[in-house]
Amino acid sequence: MTNPKRAQHLSWRKLGEHTVILDSRVNQEVHHLNEVGAYLWELCTGENSLSDIKNNLVSDFDIDEGTADKDIMYFLDELRTKSLLDTTEGTNE
Amino acid sequence: MSKKDPFFKTHLLEKSLQYAFKNCIPLVSTIEITQTCNFKCSHCYNYDRTGPMPKATKDNQMTKEQVYQVIDGLGELGALYINFTGGEATASPHLEDYIAYVRSLHMEPRLKSNGALIDKEKCEKLVNAGLGGVDISLYGATEEVYQDFTGIKNSLSTSLAGIDRLKESGVDLHISIIIHRRNVHQLSEMIEICNQRSLNFQLSLEVTDRYDDSNGARENEITSEQFIDLLKGPYKEYFNGKNTEKAVQCSCARSVCGISSSGDVYPCIGAPIKSGNINDTSLVDIWKNSKELNKIRNIKETDFKSCQTCDYIESCNRSSGSVYINTGDYTGCDPTIYKQAKIKHDLSSK
Numbered sequence: 001m002t003n004p005k006r007a008q009h010l011s012w013r014k015l016g017e018h019t020v021i022l023d024s025r026v027n028q029e030v031h032h033l034n035e036v037g038a039y040l041w042e043l044c045t046g047e048n049s050l051s052d053i054k055n056n057l058v059s060d061f062d063i064d065e066g067t068a069d070k071d072i073m074y075f076l077d078e079l080r081t082k083s084l085l086d087t088t089e090g091t092n093e
Numbered sequence: 094m095s096k097k098d099p100f101f102k103t104h105l106l107e108k109s110l111q112y113a114f115k116n117c118i119p120l121v122s123t124i125e126i127t128q129t130c131n132f133k134c135s136h137c138y139n140y141d142r143t144g145p146m147p148k149a150t151k152d153n154q155m156t157k158e159q160v161y162q163v164i165d166g167l168g169e170l171g172a173l174y175i176n177f178t179g180g181e182a183t184a185s186p187h188l189e190d191y192i193a194y195v196r197s198l199h200m201e202p203r204l205k206s207n208g209a210l211i212d213k214e215k216c217e218k219l220v221n222a223g224l225g226g227v228d229i230s231l232y233g234a235t236e237e238v239y240q241d242f243t244g245i246k247n248s249l250s251t252s253l254a255g256i257d258r259l260k261e262s263g264v265d266l267h268i269s270i271i272i273h274r275r276n277v278h279q280l281s282e283m284i285e286i287c288n289q290r291s292l293n294f295q296l297s298l299e300v301t302d303r304y305d306d307s308n309g310a311r312e313n314e315i316t317s318e319q320f321i322d323l324l325k326g327p328y329k330e331y332f333n334g335k336n337t338e339k340a341v342q343c344s345c346a347r348s349v350c351g352i353s354s355s356g357d358v359y360p361c362i363g364a365p366i367k368s369g370n371i372n373d374t375s376l377v378d379i380w381k382n383s384k385e386l387n388k389i390r391n392i393k394e395t396d397f398k399s400c401q402t403c404d405y406i407e408s409c410n411r412s413s414g415s416v417y418i419n420t421g422d423y424t425g426c427d428p429t430i431y432k433q434a435k436i437k438h439d440l441s442s443k
């Protein structure tokens with residue numbers, strides 16, 4: 001599976017615990033991430049594998065691996081649906 | 094160029110702006126990257142463009158490295174939108190580099206332009222560099238009126254060609270229709286230009302004095318009679334907005350910041366209160382510690398003394414920056430704003 005990587009042409013800012021993402025390809029569409037989403041988003045650099053992301057989440061948020069897996073899959077699915085993940089590049093896990 | 098910010102305020106963006114306002118994060122920042130322009134607009138707020146560029150303005154323009162430093166500083170302070178303006182921003186040979194740099198820092202590079210220098214090659218370069226959006230000013234609907242205003246032949250057709258190229262490229266595009274005394278009769282044609290191309294537009298009546306204190310810019314301001322016609326005309330809904338919350342404060346020095354081409358830091362590009370210069374102090378330091386910026390942040394509603402007792406406040410959409418430019422008093426009132434608020438109030442209560 002490819003390492004998750006944020007799509008190009010997005011801009012984002014962390015505002016407190018939340019992150020706002022702008023997608024100028026779609027008329028300045030704005031997305032919003034909560035604290036966990038903001039945390040995961042920072043890790044979607046294309047350099048972290050899914051297991052790297054999971055290990056980080058488990059240790060920083062004190063949750064079990066099963067919950068972390070589910071949270072990550074749900075989050076990545078959401079990003080894919082909104083075309084916020086780069087589908088062209090990425091290294092293999 | 095228009096000083097207004099054109100982007101849509103979605104619910105989420107609105108929340109972000111509120112957060113930025115509360116926490117003094119310059120989410121929407123504007124940098125003047127050049128004073129050069131291909132037009133000579135009579136309303137231009139930079140300087141009197143019928144003459145040459147003042148020597149000090151010319152000599153003190155920021156270097157490319159300084160613009161990069163400013164972008165770095167804005168990134169550190171939490172900016173999201175970086176608007177490039179001028180002069181005419183596309184006249185800067187470094188614009189594409191700046192856009193790419195802003196993009197590499199995950200901020201949103203936008204452009205304010207008159208559109209006329211955006212030929213096919215320029216358009217491709219801007220888009221490839223990662224341009225997020227453009228706001229083009231429209232000054233009329235015929236060559237004659239355009240030339241009367243910009244001082245340049247064929248400036249309407251070159252601007253429209255730029256607009257059409259940008260539209261075709263798919264970049265987020267907005268038009269600011271600048272209404273003045275000698276083009277107000279073409280408002281419906283200007284709106285038609287936007288509608289034909291399915292472009293979002295905003296209308297601006299604002300004309301301020303020039304930043305170099307030269308006279309003449311405000312002769313372009315619409316007359317009271319023209320304002321009354323607008324309020325009664327087919328586009329009246331654009332001008333009849335109410336200030337029911339009686340708001341008087343702007344986003345200056347809180348969620349917006351402006352940096353002049355000479356490196357002066359302003360609370361907003363439309364409020365040229367010199368609050369430090371990046372030649373002397375870093376932008377981050379100025380933003381956090383400037384006494385001018387902190388003074389503006391500490392202004393309370395009750396400091397707007399004349400507004401507190403004004404009968405027309407609900408019909409007024411004052412901009413503190415414009416009032417400051419025209420009168421020197423940030424919390425004061427300006428005769429034109431007062432006149433227009435009164436006309437609006439009187440007409441709506443009839």
Ligand code: SF4
Nearest residue numbers: 094130132134137180
């Ligand atoms: S296009 Fe803008 S910068 Fe150029 S002269 Fe007109 S108002 Fe001034």
Ligand code: SF4
Nearest residue numbers: 400403406409426431
């Ligand atoms: S008209 Fe003048 S005094 Fe009245 S609210 Fe507007 S700016 Fe304030």
